Amino acid sequence: xxxxxxxxxxxxxxxxxxxxxxxxxxxxxxxxxxxxxxxxxxxxxxxxxxxxxxxxxxxxxxxxxxxxxxxxxxxxxxxxxxxxxxxxxxxxxxxxxxxxxxxxxxxxxxxxxxxxxxxxxxxxxxxxxxxxxxxxxxxxxxxxxxxxxxxxxxxxxxxxxxxxxxxxxxxxxxxxxxxxxxxxxxxxxxxxxxxxxxxxxxxxxxxxxxxxxxxxxxxxxxxxxxxxxxxxxxxxxxxxxxxxxxxxxxxxxxxxxxxxxxxxxxxxxxxxxxxxxxxxxxxxxxxxxxxxxxxxxxxxxxxxxxxxxxxxxxxxxxxxxxxxxxxxxxxxxxxxxxxxxxxxxxxxxxxxxxxxxxxxxxxxx
Numbered sequence: 160x161x162x163x164x165x166x167x168x169x170x171x172x173x174x175x176x177x178x179x180x181x182x183x184x185x186x187x188x189x190x191x192x193x194x195x196x197x198x199x200x201x202x203x204x205x206x207x208x209x210x211x212x213x214x215x216x217x218x219x220x221x222x223x224x225x226x227x228x229x230x231x232x233x234x235x236x237x238x239x240x241x242x243x244x245x246x247x248x249x250x251x252x253x254x255x256x257x258x259x260x261x262x263x264x265x266x267x268x269x270x271x272x273x274x275x276x277x278x279x280x281x282x283x284x285x286x287x288x289x290x291x292x293x294x295x296x297x298x299x300x301x302x303x304x305x306x307x308x309x310x311x312x313x314x315x316x317x318x319x320x321x322x323x324x325x326x327x328x329x330x331x332x333x334x335x336x337x338x339x340x341x342x343x344x345x346x347x348x349x350x351x352x353x354x355x356x357x358x359x360x361x362x363x364x365x366x367x368x369x370x371x372x373x374x375x376x377x378x379x380x381x382x383x384x385x386x387x388x389x390x391x392x393x394x395x396x397x398x399x400x401x402x403x404x405x406x407x408x409x410x411x412x413x414x415x416x417x418x419x420x421x422x423x424x425x426x427x428x429x430x431x432x433x434x435x436x437x438x439x440x441x442x443x444x445x446x447x448x449x450x451x452x453x454x455x456x457x458x459x460x461x462x463x464x465x466x467x468x469x470x471x472x473x474x475x476x477x478x479x480x481x482x483x484x485x486x487x488x489x490x491x492x493x494x495x496x497x498x499x500x501x502x503x504x505x506x507x508x509x510x511x512x513x514x515x516x517x518x519x520x521x522x523x524x
Contacts, residue, residue, distance in 0.1 A: 224237070238300045244269075285514050295321070395422050
């Protein structure tokens with residue numbers, strides 16, 4: 160796939176972006192100026208250091224986000240971090256970094272924000288007399304168990320609050336680090352307060368390295384499913400995203416492997432290309448899969464009425480047309496054959512105990 164002129168402007172040398180997913184630091188949609196790195200003849204580009212992960216502390220004003228999207232199975236969510244070091248080439252959350260004045264490209268995976276007061280805020284919000292308990296989705300945008308969680312432990316602190324207050328939570332991650340918190344998760348599982356979905360995009364290590372350079376390998380994700388299941392934690396698999404001509408042939412294999420590891424539920428999402436991700440993904444395709452780049456985009460467009468992406472509810476995660484119907488049918492048949500989704504676990508909200516703010520007097524009745 161030939162690069163367009165704007166792509167040429169933004170290219171970042173491969174040595175500087177080694178181990179990263181995006182190929183450029185394409186300007187976000189809110190930036191008024193276009194920045195370009197160029198060699199001035201004195202080999203100045205050769206002196207630039209590789210991109211390093213920077214984590215900025217963020218004191219958030221609120222921590223529970225709410226939505227009324229009819230195609231999502233949750234109404235509220237928490238994202239402990241902004242940006243994600245996993246560097247997935249296909250991440251639909253990349254455009255959110257433009258709100259911070261950063262590029263959805265390399266900035267998204269190297270300039271991260273950690274919500275250091277997340278647990279304190281959560282406890283205060285749950286303590287509000289008007290709060291009504293509903294399942295909280297943890298990791299609906301960025302991964303709550305991305306590498307920086309090892310040091311910052313914000314996700315764990317959130318789980319501790321939810322555990323103490325008897326509040327239900329659903330977790331989505333592609334990281335094996337989730338097993339670190341099996342002590343809390345197993346305790347919550349006994350009260351039907353938690354379920355975990357592990358995202359498995361491919362079983363091919365080489366493809367995974369290209370698509371998700373800093374995420375856990377496929378075998379480690381399957382092992383995470385096995386460990387959680389063995390500990391009594393309800394766990395499912397999310398085949399996401401399904402990318403035409405890249406990993407769509409693996410649907411049945413991923414489901415079978417996850418079922419064998421102990422997964423009881425399954426879901427899938429087709430690749431989404433909102434906003435800046437349209438060009439970022441094309442840049443990645445041109446580098447990693449030049450032989451099939453055009454085919455990937457052509458099939459994807461056939462699933463969105465000739466467009467790269469349709470944001471309409473009900474279509475944005477599934478697509479439409481013959482190819483989309485074929486994917487849905489294959490998924491449904493594999494799920495039935497493997498005995499997945501025999502029952503969907505409904506988490507409890509009746510065990511919720513409103514936290515008592517520090518210094519408050521406890522009720523005598």
